[in-house]
Amino acid sequence: MMDFNSDISSLILPNGRSVPGTLDSEDQVKHVLEQVSNAYGFRGFMVLSVPDSGCRNLAGQTQLTTWPAEFYSRYDGASLIQGSPVIERLRRSTIPFTYDAHQLARRRLDGKGDACVSVFEAANIPRGVYLPVHDAVGNRGAIAFGGDRPVVSNDELQALNLWAGLLYSRWAFAKRRDRRGPGSLSRREIECLRWAAAGKTTVEMARIMALSEYTVNHYLNRATRKLDSVNRVQTVAKAIRAGLIN
Incomplete structure (x- = not known):
């Protein structure tokens, strides 16, 4: 059976580059x-x-x-x-x-x-x-x-x-x-919520963060699930109350 937890830094890409051995996020x-x-x-x-x-x-x-x-x-x-x-x-x-x-x-x-x-x-x-x-x-x-x-x-x-x-x-x-609760929001999820709290649209956030609109929506939807919210507005409000964004 393949050990998918093994160090992958020894694997080399076709361009000769290696990747980080520890992938935590x-x-x-x-x-x-x-x-x-x-x-x-x-x-x-x-x-x-x-x-x-x-x-x-x-x-x-x-x-x-x-x-x-x-x-x-x-x-x-x-x-x-x-x-x-x-x-x-x-x-x-x-x-x-x-x-x-x-x-x-x-x-x-x-x-x-x-x-x-x-x-x-x-x-x-x-x-x-x-x-x-x-x-x-x-x-x-x-x-x-x-x-x-x-x-x-x-x-x-x-x-x-x-x-x-x-x-x-x-x-x-x-x-x-x-998925272990509000404190486990990723850096990108928090960044998206900060821009959402500032009134930025998905298109504007994608441009600012150099991401696709799909990826921005993915992060926002994931934050919404983690905070057990029903929409983006409630997610931002919960993140502010939890001290995750200001």
Whole structure:
């Protein structure tokens, strides 16, 4: 069995760089995933929970991502998760695989193949890989890397699968730890709440923090869950009362 708690600093990326051996936060894991994505020539990554058969949107299953927000808007707007050959494969298999939007389009039985190709092409992620992963308690997920680079080799696929397993394990551990109450808000979550308290919109926060709108919303939604709030206004109010922001 692979030890996903082992030191990963000994692993070397294709560009010759190594990564920190200790990854203590979701932000740190996200940064390394970006490094891996860039080193292998992809345009971005997505970490998702494997959707069940009743799931109606991909955005709600996505935990971390650098894929553009417009991709999710168009994908879910066209209801492409239903009938997706990729999602079906992730539900029944734990073997990593490559994807090509054009080839997958021919396997759809709902007549939405052209729409699917259009969505992936517009986001510049027509080819890539999906790497099934799981955490210590058995929750299943996948990490996808997408771009317009040539199809990955078998050696690259094996290396990416190793990175995916290690980083998902670290991310899942950090996520469980960060759910321990209001004092465990991450630095990014607190930063987003500070800007929200200052009256900044999601678009403005994304620009200030050099993040995507999707990522800003992810941090705000995560803070809302941790503080057991019903909306952003209540979350900011609770954070102020708890002394987390001022």
